[in-house]
Amino acid sequence: MRLVVLGGGESGVGTAILGKEKGYDVFVSDFGKIKENYKEVLISNGIDFEDEQHTENLILNADVVMKSPGIPEKAPIVKKLIEKGIPVISEIEFAAPFTKAITIGITGSNGKTTTTMLVYHLLKSAGLNVGLGGNIGKSFAQQVAEDKFDSYVLELSSFQLDGIVDYKPHIAIITNISPDHLDRYDYKYENYIDSKFRITMNQTEDDYLIYDADDEAITEWFKNNKTKAKLIPFSLTKTFNEGAFIQNNNMEVIINQDEFKMETESIALEGKHNMKNAMAATSVAKLMQIRKATIRESLSNFQGVEHRLEKVLKIQNVQYINDSKATNVNATFFALDSMNSPTVWIVGGVDKGNDYNELMSLVREKVKAIVCLGVDNKKIIDAFGNVVDMMIEVSNMTDAVRMAQRLTEKGDTVLLSPACASFDLFENYEDRGNQFKQAVQNL
Known part of the structure; x- marks a missing residue:
C-alpha cells in the first residue's frame, strides 16, 4: 500500500x-x-x-x-x-482506525482552542491518561504511533473534517458557527456549516453531541437535519432538563439526572463566550464521570490560552491585551464585547471576506481610536472611518503599539484583535501575538 x-x-x-x-x-x-x-x-x-x-x-x-x-x-x-x-x-481519518482510544472532537468557528485546552485540563487533572492533538499541539497520528493514551482531546478545523469518511468522535462539541474561511467554501456559508456538522455524521446512539443552543446557524441546521447522537445543549438564556445553563449566577450542568452546580464567579475564565466554553467542557467532564470537586478545582484554576484575550501588561494604568488569535469578525466581536473601558483597537490583516457591520454597535460603544495594521485596510477604513475619532494606518507592530500608546489615557485598554488572518505581515497569528507582546514590553 x-x-x-x-x-x-x-x-x-x-x-x-x-x-x-x-x-x-x-x-x-x-x-x-x-x-x-x-x-x-x-x-x-x-x-x-x-x-x-x-x-x-x-x-x-x-x-x-x-x-x-x-x-x-x-x-x-x-x-x-x-x-x-x-x-x-485528513490525518484524523488516517490515524483513528489505528487506536482503540476514545476521542473527544471539538470544532467551531471560535472558542475551540480554549474549549479543547479546558477539556484537556479537566481530564488530565482528574488523572486520566489523555492526549491532546488535532489542530493543536503534537500530531495525533504520531501519538497514535507511540500508543500511550486511553483518550484524546482533538481540536478539529472544518478543513480536517472535510477529509473524514468514517471517523467519529465518541463526544463531539460544536462551540458555535459564524462565517469564516468562506474563501475555501465557494463563498457559500451553508457549505461551511455543513462542513462543521461532519463531526457528527458517523456518530451513533451511543455517542454525544454537545452544542450551543443559542447559535443561529446550529439551530437552523437542526431544523432540516438529524444526527443519531445524544444531544447535550448549552445556553446562556435557556434552561434544560438535560444540558448546561446559567441560573441565579450559577452554571448548572445536568447529565443523566445528575446535577453539577458552580458559581459563575468562581470560574477563572472571564466573558460570556468563555462561560459557554466552560459549559461545553464541563459537559464532557460529566460524561467522563469526573468527580465534582475535581471539576470545580480545574475550572477555578484554568489559565486560558496564549494569544486569546491574554493580558500582557499594565503600563501607566493602561491594560494591553493580546487577542491575536481572533482571525475572524466573530472572535473580535467576543473580544470587544468583553471590554469594560475605552479601547484603542488594533485591527487588520488579510481579510477573508469579512462583514464588519456586525461590529458597528460595539465599536460605537467601546472604541475611541483604531490602529489599522495590514497591507490593505480599505474595508476597515470604509466601515469605521466615520464612527471613531481617530484612525491611523501603520505597517509594523512596533509602530502599531507606539501609536496606540499615544492615543490612550489612564484607565484605557489597548486591544490587539485583528479580525483577519496574519499572513500579510507575519508568519502566523502566534508570531503576530509575540511581536505585540515584545513591542508592549519595549514601551
Whole structure:
C-alpha cells in the first residue's frame, strides 16, 4: 500500500511516521519548504520526501493520500488525485482506525482552542491518561504511533473534517458557527456549516453531541437535519432538563439526572463566550464521570490560552491585551464585547471576506481610536472611518503599539484583535501575538 503525504508539517510528518510503522510505502511531498527539524525526523525514520515541488509520477501512484489541512481542495495536484479516484483524507481519518482510544472532537468557528485546552485540563487533572492533538499541539497520528493514551482531546478545523469518511468522535462539541474561511467554501456559508456538522455524521446512539443552543446557524441546521447522537445543549438564556445553563449566577450542568452546580464567579475564565466554553467542557467532564470537586478545582484554576484575550501588561494604568488569535469578525466581536473601558483597537490583516457591520454597535460603544495594521485596510477604513475619532494606518507592530500608546489615557485598554488572518505581515497569528507582546514590553 502506497501512502502519499501532502505537506511536511506537524500533521504530515506524524502521518508519515504512523504510516511507516503500519507497513505502508510512504512518500512525503511539500510544495513549499519543509522545516529543518521536520526534515531531520523524516531522515531519521528513513522516509522519502521532496520539497518545493510535487513530482506527479511519485504522487499519482498512491493508494491513499493524506492532505494537510492548509492545502486547499482547489490545488492542482489535489484535483488530479480526485479525478483519478484516489482517496484524499485528513490525518484524523488516517490515524483513528489505528487506536482503540476514545476521542473527544471539538470544532467551531471560535472558542475551540480554549474549549479543547479546558477539556484537556479537566481530564488530565482528574488523572486520566489523555492526549491532546488535532489542530493543536503534537500530531495525533504520531501519538497514535507511540500508543500511550486511553483518550484524546482533538481540536478539529472544518478543513480536517472535510477529509473524514468514517471517523467519529465518541463526544463531539460544536462551540458555535459564524462565517469564516468562506474563501475555501465557494463563498457559500451553508457549505461551511455543513462542513462543521461532519463531526457528527458517523456518530451513533451511543455517542454525544454537545452544542450551543443559542447559535443561529446550529439551530437552523437542526431544523432540516438529524444526527443519531445524544444531544447535550448549552445556553446562556435557556434552561434544560438535560444540558448546561446559567441560573441565579450559577452554571448548572445536568447529565443523566445528575446535577453539577458552580458559581459563575468562581470560574477563572472571564466573558460570556468563555462561560459557554466552560459549559461545553464541563459537559464532557460529566460524561467522563469526573468527580465534582475535581471539576470545580480545574475550572477555578484554568489559565486560558496564549494569544486569546491574554493580558500582557499594565503600563501607566493602561491594560494591553493580546487577542491575536481572533482571525475572524466573530472572535473580535467576543473580544470587544468583553471590554469594560475605552479601547484603542488594533485591527487588520488579510481579510477573508469579512462583514464588519456586525461590529458597528460595539465599536460605537467601546472604541475611541483604531490602529489599522495590514497591507490593505480599505474595508476597515470604509466601515469605521466615520464612527471613531481617530484612525491611523501603520505597517509594523512596533509602530502599531507606539501609536496606540499615544492615543490612550489612564484607565484605557489597548486591544490587539485583528479580525483577519496574519499572513500579510507575519508568519502566523502566534508570531503576530509575540511581536505585540515584545513591542508592549519595549514601551
